[in-house]
Amino acid sequence: MNTLQKQIHTLTTAAKEAGYILAAEPAEQINHALEAMAKALDTHRKEIQDENKKDLAAGKKRGLSAAMIDRLTLSDTVIDSMISGVETIKNLPTPIGQRYEEKNLENGLRLSKMKVPIGVVGIIYESRPNVTVDAAAICLKSNNAVILRGGSEAFYSNTILARIFSDVLRDTGLPEKAVQLIDTTDRQAVNYLLKESSTVDLIIPRGGEKLIETVVEHSHIPVIKHYKGVCHLYIAPSASPETARAIAINGKTQRPGVCNALETILIHRDVPEAVKKDIISALIQEGVCIRGDAAIQTLSDDVEPAGEEDWDREYLDLIVTMGEVSSTDAAIAHINRHGSGHTEAIVTADTDEMAAFQLRVDASSVMVNASTRFADGGEYGMGCEIGISTDKLHARGPMGVDDLTTYKWLVEGEGQVRE
Amino acid sequence: MNTLQKQIHTLTTAAKEAGYILAAEPAEQINHALEAMAKALDTHRKEIQDENKKDLAAGKKRGLSAAMIDRLTLSDTVIDSMISGVETIKNLPTPIGQRYEEKNLENGLRLSKMKVPIGVVGIIYESRPNVTVDAAAICLKSNNAVILRGGSEAFYSNTILARIFSDVLRDTGLPEKAVQLIDTTDRQAVNYLLKESSTVDLIIPRGGEKLIETVVEHSHIPVIKHYKGVCHLYIAPSASPETARAIAINGKTQRPGVCNALETILIHRDVPEAVKKDIISALIQEGVCIRGDAAIQTLSDDVEPAGEEDWDREYLDLIVTMGEVSSTDAAIAHINRHGSGHTEAIVTADTDEMAAFQLRVDASSVMVNASTRFADGGEYGMGCEIGISTDKLHARGPMGVDDLTTYKWLVEGEGQVRE
Structure with a gap:
């Protein structure tokens, strides 16, 4: 293992540990952190915009198009909509812990499914820096730890947003490693991430054809593609x-x-x-x-x-x-x-x-x-979406909080054994 | 593309076409074919056992253990249990076409999810030849086309069983390519199959650690692992x-x-x-x-x-x-x-x-x-199982007919457009 590979492994291992802690946290605790995050975005507005300016300056130097610069800009309006997005997510029902398909078997066993978080979700995106906050908030709402990998053009913006989120988690008694950003622009980092199948449970790539293809080709972790719309x-x-x-x-x-x-x-x-x-x-x-x-x-x-x-x-x-x-x-x-x-x-x-x-x-x-x-999570009444899955497994179309859950079978008995 | 690669591509393309036809077939048609398959297994008992003897002879020559030979043997008892398995699957409720989560949106649109087949399922297994029939029957019940890749030690047994299934499909008016076996023992065939992401929707590997690792490493298709139980x-x-x-x-x-x-x-x-x-x-x-x-x-x-x-x-x-x-x-x-x-x-x-x-x-x-x-599909009242998923996405634990479905969002309106 080289230094970068070790760094990624340390990060994903910390995510897995944080995920186990998060899985058992009650809804009130999660909602409290989301509320604090909405407030922190407002409090840190100036700091966020200062970091964003570094990205904008670098982008202009690199000759990004006006449309790209526009997408990258964290104006007051964009920050306001990030805040209201976090509040919307906070107010959604909590799926985790719900029991369903309950039945009693003939041998007296009680069988049910319980909704549980997926664990550790890795999100690789190219788009606007507000995805950093949206994705982290949706993952937190569903008790998942998240690893974020944004585009290099939003490096400073993503870094400050992820740091604020981690600080809020720590200050509200949740594991700060539940939200982590891969803070290197080295492209090799993604390849190492995609091999971390023992610590990362799901990869969601959102972006262009090339990004998706690279992820699918190299990932040893299950992938839900957010691919193009023809x-x-x-x-x-x-x-x-x-x-x-x-x-x-x-x-x-x-x-x-x-x-x-x-x-x-x-x-x-x-x-x-x-x-x-x-x-x-x-x-x-x-x-x-x-x-x-x-x-x-x-x-x-x-x-x-x-x-x-x-x-x-x-x-x-x-x-x-x-x-x-x-x-x-x-x-x-x-x-x-x-x-x-x-x-x-x-x-x-x-x-x-x-x-x-x-x-x-x-x-x-x-x-x-x-x-x-x-075709949109908001239009479908999901309150938010982490993206639109073009895959067929697990979640199809707009993916919301519920789609970031899986289930456990629970079997409860009084000492039953199999004949 | 070499000859084998072309052969695999032709096979998966035919599966995809068959899958599209199968997706629209009503439950009565599917159940009719399953009933015919149960009968055909009985009618062709001698032929199946003759082919099975070739595998047994080769296995004994290769020095397979008594336990392995026992698993490979298609005795009358094993064939009877295959027949009753197909009948059990036939009698399960049909998930395809069910609408759920129906709601009316404020703009007058009617939104629902409809259960649909996944499409083309590839199953790679090492175990007993009866998996050939079980897996094909579960896939057919959920309107999926299936591509089977069994172990080389059961080559003749798997070939005759898949052929009988295809014949039944053709004779009952369903696409015969909805059940296909990869009938070469060339190991490279699996690697080509795993690259067919535009025609195959899901790969289920059932087997030892090495098989699972190889599949995860090489697949460009979503995989649901049936891994070990510690x-x-x-x-x-x-x-x-x-x-x-x-x-x-x-x-x-x-x-x-x-x-x-x-x-x-x-x-x-x-x-x-x-x-x-x-x-x-x-x-x-x-x-x-x-x-x-x-x-x-x-x-x-x-x-x-x-x-x-x-x-x-x-x-x-x-x-x-x-x-x-x-x-x-x-x-x-x-x-x-x-x-x-x-x-x-x-x-x-x-x-x-x-x-x-x-x-x-x-x-x-x-x-x-x-x-x-x-922890078993039969014990959990699912009627059958294609295996036990150790993955977290889509299906976890015992996987039955319902777990081989996905959904579409249906939106119905009267000309609504988005503001």
């Missing part, structure tokens, strides 16, 4: 023209840079030409660049030809791929082939088509006559 | 002597070769010496070899000294490691350090101790005054 809208022949247009526009343009935005629109060939043209011109009017197949190209001179790879693309921009299909079956097959398992939508008035689409499309969220943009 | 019994000061003795004997000797058998007994130092001696002599009388720490060694001349590595050992034999602890906290800490997350038991009359043990021991099953041997 979200489709399928417009069936019976679709209401107004609904189809509204959902297409909303999905593509309301916030194009997020994972539940539309990337591809499939339209049944029997949809009236006037309706097709109306949707196309509405998209163009909103500044959307359309890449279409041969059929779509015949409908407008402004449609560019779609390349083979465009059908798998997550643009995160005002660009959409658009194509005609000859049946609902063909639309479903296309989506299952090109989708990323995130969110898929149909607009139709036909209940059989709705049911087939719901049954056969393989994605975390399936929308009927609603925008893909609703 | 199960502990902790005897507290208030334990009923009779209960403690009965559970120690049952856990260790009733069937020592299975994963929920006891491997370590921890006993509180305040348990009366006479009680300790009684348990030790009862174990010895049952033919158990005891490896003890210094305190246990003073209690009987027949106790051998325990080595450092014995505290982590899964003997699967009439051997037990035994030690004294000074507190329940120390017992819990020892178990969390040396256990494998399988099944842990306490014998006590103290309700605070019970609660602390249940809350703080990190294992899939926690027993209070009951034998570890009860």
